Amino acid sequence: MLNNTIPTRMIATSGHQDPAMVLHRVHHQILRSHHLFEPMSDEQLDELLADSQLLNLDKGDILFLQGEPAHSFFFVISGAVKVYRLTPDGQEKVFEVIGERQTFAEAMMLMDTPNYVASAQALGPVQLYRFSNTTYMRLLQSNSRLTFALLGKLCIRLHQRINEIETLSLKNATHRVVRYLLTQLARSDSDELELPMARQLIAGHLSIQPETFSRIIRRLIDEEIITQHARVICILDRQRLEQFE
Amino acid sequence: MLNNTIPTRMIATSGHQDPAMVLHRVHHQILRSHHLFEPMSDEQLDELLADSQLLNLDKGDILFLQGEPAHSFFFVISGAVKVYRLTPDGQEKVFEVIGERQTFAEAMMLMDTPNYVASAQALGPVQLYRFSNTTYMRLLQSNSRLTFALLGKLCIRLHQRINEIETLSLKNATHRVVRYLLTQLARSDSDELELPMARQLIAGHLSIQPETFSRIIRRLIDEEIITQHARVICILDRQRLEQFE
CATH class of the missing domain: 1.10.10.10 (Winged helix-like DNA-binding domain superfamily/Winged helix DNA-binding domain)
Structure with a gap:
């Protein structure tokens, strides 16, 4: 279903002028533009990225289905992902279209929801990061300063919105x-x-x-x-x- | 500067059919409509309210000035509050007008900013709650479940916005x-x-x-x-x- 999975670990261990290393740095910057990653130190972001995958999806690829165990959340680098549910009579109800530099399924992680409450499908070619809920939550739980910085950022973003x-x-x-x-x-x-x-x-x-x-x-x-x-x-x-x- | 301060403790200890008790219940409900209070249990909200004040301001009253120690955050029951800064040449720059059922200065509490970075002034008659940063942060720090529920709510609100x-x-x-x-x-x-x-x-x-x-x-x-x-x-x-x- 998913193709071209690049383990981020491989990118992180490459040499200085390596194109993969340059990509890694660019992605660091892109991730930092999002409130979930903005308050992290470089070390914390590296730790998270080491347990992540950069995925390339084709149009129509399913990322997860409603009811499956929720182990990951996602950050879209390019393209768009549809988050939807099927009603009991088989109608599709689209909740949200997730565009570039947006995350999804992170609220379920934070609220400790065991299974995905909706499904996610690529609307066209999509590149995105899959992050481990366990790793992200471990970073927050072992670092209350990070947790409260994140809470503060979220409040500021809400005021801006x-x-x-x-x-x-x-x-x-x-x-x-x-x-x-x-x-x-x-x-x-x-x-x-x-x-x-x-x-x-x-x-x-x-x-x-x-x-x-x-x-x-x-x-x-x-x-x-x-x-x-x-x-x-x-x-x-x-x-x-x-x-x- | 401020008049008609009603300690919420007085309200909380009044009898069953007491108008103050009814008001207390109504305010409980209004507070719960806001993400900062939504994930709290009744006991946690009571603990927070016991250390809060319900204030009535007149037009022009200053609530706090830029640079003063930040000990409180606020929730507007009615009216509107202007959050502003003075530029070095004395010009007033309004950041935000805070309306009913909105909070302000909570991001500074969460990010552990010691002093207010802006000033706040009533734009007309205003009724608002002043909450203790110490009490709110104590509730979060002693209850990681509440903290993560709050993070989750904030993420959902951001997606909605x-x-x-x-x-x-x-x-x-x-x-x-x-x-x-x-x-x-x-x-x-x-x-x-x-x-x-x-x-x-x-x-x-x-x-x-x-x-x-x-x-x-x-x-x-x-x-x-x-x-x-x-x-x-x-x-x-x-x-x-x-x-x-």
């Missing part, structure tokens, strides 16, 4: 309001349009909070893209409105 | 493509428009990947909202296009 989500949500809301104004405008002959209903109703129609709607209108007025008098909105700069985020 | 970001990014890209088609259409007299440049250039202009652009156009064709022949796009259902996500 929540911020990103807020930014994207505001962008999305802005797109909706601008698109709404443009389509209302298309129904009018001039640069003026009259909002056909109350602010709360328009916001509801656009699935955004009334406060968010008002905030975006306020920004458009502040930027001198529109003016508003009661329900009448006048477009001052249509081109900037079309491009507004 | 990354999925959310991907969904929002695709929505954003879809908004951009639809808005682009609608504005191009506004310049045409019919339901047809000719793309003025190659796919790659339009995608670049909209700050999205060419593959994402093609994927969205493909979805619009599959949904019978548009048809495409070479660079000519014909709008079949303008109303559905205006509302497409």
Whole structure:
């Protein structure tokens, strides 16, 4: 099922200018970009890599099946892996598509789940690392400093992601309001349009909070893209409105 | 600086039908919705709450200043808190606005940072819990099962957030493509428009990947909202296009 397994131990013991050694160093750097490996020392990362395999999968290769004993977690170097379950009536439900520089099945290791709760299949050619749960957990359990550094990193990443989500949500809301104004405008002959209903109703129609709607209108007025008098909105700069985020 | 400090110990020792006891139970539930408290047993959460304070802040109240010893982390019950730093030339740089049911300063505790690296100020009336770093860390250090359960929860939350970001990014890209088609259409007299440049250039202009652009156009064709022949796009259902996500 899996082909081209390169034991990482072979890479780690090669000479200084050896291409395998260069690859090893590049992979060290790539791994460090991920929160699970970022707080590790070089020695700890080497210890983990010595018990890992670099696998090359073809499209359709199955990495593990739901219910199999969970001994490993994975880090994708290139390509994409689908994590899915089969429903009782045989339908496939995709939970997640794991892309480059992402891990999967690590939460099961940390929560001590004995068997994989889903299956994983290559969506195309994939190169990935398979890591030993036992080795990773031994490193954490023998080093509480590493464990707490990892907890801290995870909290920081979560804060960053929540911020990103807020930014994207505001962008999305802005797109909706601008698109709404443009389509209302298309129904009018001039640069003026009259909002056909109350602010709360328009916001509801656009699935955004009334406060968010008002905030975006306020920004458009502040930027001198529109003016508003009661329900009448006048477009001052249509081109900037079309491009507004 | 802070007013209305209610020691949680007082709440925890009140009688069965006591409003304070009811509040205590409600807060238990609210806390459990957050990953930092979700894996805790009732006893562990009670132990943490016994060393906590429920604080009421007014707009502008400072909770801590950059450089002060970091003894606590916080959970917002209602209102919002600004986390900021002052640059050397006295400019305020806001890192984050912490809203309801979010924590802050917990990453510093986990990473063993001795002093706050930023300042925190109430943006309006705020109610929040102040937790003791010492008590929380004692609970984790004496219970590796709790520590690893927390690590697992954090990994799951991160996967969820990354999925959310991907969904929002695709929505954003879809908004951009639809808005682009609608504005191009506004310049045409019919339901047809000719793309003025190659796919790659339009995608670049909209700050999205060419593959994402093609994927969205493909979805619009599959949904019978548009048809495409070479660079000519014909709008079949303008109303559905205006509302497409």
